[in-house]
Amino acid sequence: MSITIGAFIGGGIAACGAVTATHPFETVKIRVNYSKKGPSLSTIAVRYMAPASSCGVKVSVPYTVVLGFYDPMRASLAGFFFKDDKKQSLAINMFCGASLDTIMSRLYNQNGNLYKGVLDYALKTIRTEGVLAIYKGFLPHLARILPHTILTLSLAEQTNKLMRKVETLIIPDVVEANKAKAEAKANAKA
Template sequence: MSTTTGAFVAGGIAACGAVTVTHSFETVKIRLQLQGELQSKSEAVKKYRGVFHGIKVILQNEGPRGLFRGLGTAYVYQMILNGCRLGFYEPLRSGLTSAIFGNSQIQSLGVNVFSGAASGVLGAAAGSPFFLVKTRLQSYSPFLPVGTQHHYRNAVDGLRQIYRGEGVKGLYRGVGAAMVRTGFGSSVQLPTYFFAKRRLIRHLGMEEGPALHLASSTASGFVVCCFMHPPDTIMSRLYNQTGNLYNGIFDCLYKTISTEGPLAIYKGFFAHLARILPHTILTLTLAEQTNKLIRKVEERLLSDSLRAKV
């Protein structure tokens, strides 16, 4: 096992590699979630009719730049979020397991779920301002706008404008929804991944390697999307609002469902699935490889006592 610092770095690097591949699906997902916001089905105009139609119209009107709006900010956010999520998960899990059962090697589903949720919540809170700006950059379109439009030159300009207009409170708008969303996803991502991994080894005789990592990541990604999408939709709307369109998580949930119907919280689900599956597969698979690399580096450069401290 890498040190906490090593796991943080490995998780961040792995997530950045994954987000490079999946960022365009995230852009489409956000626009689908904001499309027809607080409009009845009869009033709403479908500018984006699905994942592939969304990619097509964005490419036609905005070019590749439109699909990859906010990518730099996404890197910063992923380094913070997944660095925390993958870096703090094992220390939290082993610490709690030792405290409760007296043996850090015991696998407890409850402890694993709590550790995954807690590490994800920490990362979401730390990275919330960057996800806020990323969401607004991705939702902006000069050709087919949906939802509130925020015109920022780049991430730094966005952070500056928000801070000047709303202060620190504005930078952390929607952080509660982000923590719920990431807590939901994180509580099932790593436990599901390791659960699937153990079952595949035990029942199918699979061995450590890319095939096992791919199969375990696929199972984890699907479960994550099912749990994560409703709070993800709420978070996107809270982040993108101007003023006080919504007074909080439950107000946004109520207004969305009462105006657009109960399935509105699943808008953009397939775009999310198209993003989360490869993202989870790449993040967890790359994390396995980067962790191995960092362990080798640490074994060469750090003494046993120093590794225990960091």
């Protein structure tokens, strides 16, 4: 298995585990943030933090699987937007996260069942409001998520570096073969 596929699978599994553990807290946070004169915090906590509660999980899992896409996207788009690695990472983070945060917030707070899921929401919204509609609230989203994203993706990059070192120790032949393929591919492009 190549390192890119391994990073994708590892990131996806880690993200799904994280959303499973943190979903009830995220649901309460969003309900509290968007309720004007709704139920109290204790009522929301009891209703949405119950272990059997799965309200919004089908929205949250695709949202957090972004972590699985980050490393492969970052590697394939290296130098495309900016030459500086940090600016490049920020551009990819903004592209991946902002629209999905808007989608998640709208799906959590829909009245009734207007949308069947993430794809249904995205298609209907883009048709009626245009592509930029999924980026509404970009600056508030950025202010809220930027510190979290920087920490999460920095940790993910460091974890991937550690995983590569461990892979080199455990299965050196496969790692060397993947490096040779990557170098041959890079030389073919040049």
